[in-house]
Amino acid sequence: MFVIFLGLPGAGKGTQAARLASQTGLVHVTTGEIFRENIRNETDLGKKAKPFVESGRLVPDEITIGMLLDRISQPDCADGCLLDGFPRNTSQAAALDEALSAQGRAIDKVVYIKVDEEELVRRLAGRWSCPGCGAVYHETSEPPKEAGICDSCSSKLRQREDDRPEIVVTRLKVNMEQLQPMLDFYRAQNKVSEVDGARDAEVITDALKEIIAG
Ligand code: AMP
Numbered sequence: 001m002f003v004i005f006l007g008l009p010g011a012g013k014g015t016q017a018a019r020l021a022s023q024t025g026l027v028h029v030t031t032g033e034i035f036r037e038n039i040r041n042e043t044d045l046g047k048k049a050k051p052f053v054e055s056g057r058l059v060p061d062e063i064t065i066g067m068l069l070d071r072i073s074q075p076d077c078a079d080g081c082l083l084d085g086f087p088r089n090t091s092q093a094a095a096l097d098e099a100l101s102a103q104g105r106a107i108d109k110v111v112y113i114k115v116d117e118e119e120l121v122r123r124l125a126g127r128w129s130c131p132g133c134g135a136v137y138h139e140t141s142e143p144p145k146e147a148g149i150c151d152s153c154s155s156k157l158r159q160r161e162d163d164r165p166e167i168v169v170t171r172l173k174v175n176m177e178q179l180q181p182m183l184d185f186y187r188a189q190n191k192v193s194e195v196d197g198a199r200d201a202e203v204i205t206d207a208l209k210e211i212i213a214g
Helices: 014-024 031-039 046-054 061-072 090-102 117-126 165-187 201-213
Strands: 002-006 029-032 081-084 107-115 125-129 136-138 193-195
Touching: 002 014, 002 061, 002 165, 014 029, 014 081, 014 201, 029 031, 029 061, 031 046, 031 061, 046 061, 046 165, 061 090, 090 165, 107 201, 117 165, 165 193, 193 201
Parallel strands: 002 081, 002 107, 029 081, 107 193
Antiparallel strands: 125 136
16 A cells, blocks of 8 residues: 655654554655665765755755655565655656556555644744654653653754754745645546644554555
8 A cells, every 4th residue: 555645844744653663563665764774874865855845845856756665665665655755746746656557556545744834933933853763852842851851762863954944934935836736637546635733642642554555
């Protein structure tokens, strides 16, 4: 089963995809994390992606589409995956459809996690991530037990470069422009379910599980 998580930055796509992956056994594929890992390891891909990621712009399709198709052709995605952060525009969506259909596969479901803009800015500004295990915290709504330290692996938490307020504005703008055409693209295929992302994480996970099972 291939499930796409759509939503603006901060909507909870990553958190929810990770929760569902651990509860369903489906692989969680997240393009933002693949880019960040390549940037940390200073690979060729990381060097190409870095200026885009750090300024909140989309990495060009010529780089992103190949990378994603390569990732989902790995054996662990043979039965599908949860896609978080891809597609980000209709060209990526069309390229993904084409590649899957060439293999006799298709996207099964698209879930749109909807959260209003004011709440997204609040979430992104207070978000702290663990460079060790990828856990995500929020300084007021989901703080770690000890300030600045990851509950799971004790690494020192840090704020993502692109969660700084001046970059958040660009990221939201870029992503908002692309979201509606993508929703239209998948609505024309009757694949979109909408979920209110302003509720507690557990309630949203249950709603998503129902959609995926249905
Ligand atoms: P995210 O963690 O999903 O917010 O992604 C962080 C950054 O990685 C984005 O702001 C983009 O620079 C880049 N990125 C992630 N996914 C994509 C994608 N599908 N297309 C282009 N750029 C992407």
